[in-house]
Amino acid sequence: MKSFGENLKIERQNAGYNQREFAKKIGTTQQRVSEWETNKVEPTLSNIVAIIKTLNISFEDLINN
Numbered sequence: 001m002k003s004f005g006e007n008l009k010i011e012r013q014n015a016g017y018n019q020r021e022f023a024k025k026i027g028t029t030q031q032r033v034s035e036w037e038t039n040k041v042e043p044t045l046s047n048i049v050a051i052i053k054t055l056n057i058s059f060e061d062l063i064n065n
Contacts, residue, residue: 005039007062011055012037026050 002010012022012033019037020030028047035041043051052059 001064003039004042004063005037007064008033008051009037011057011062015055022054025054 012019015022017025019033023030023033026047027050032041036043036047048059048062052062055062
């Protein structure tokens with residue numbers, strides 16, 4: 001089973017965003033996206049909602065890939 005960070009990276013790349021573009025879309029920094037993708041930091045609930053909306057995916061897609 002892939003981690004949250006691995007799933008986030010895959011979904012972000014599938015949507016065609018680099019980390020900097022994605023961070024700008026959801027109102028955070030590229031460094032924070034990198035920390036999420038390497039499982040160093042967990043996003044807040046509001047960030048998770050922004051991620052799901054921006055990538056047009058479900059919560060299950062984000063955690064179950």
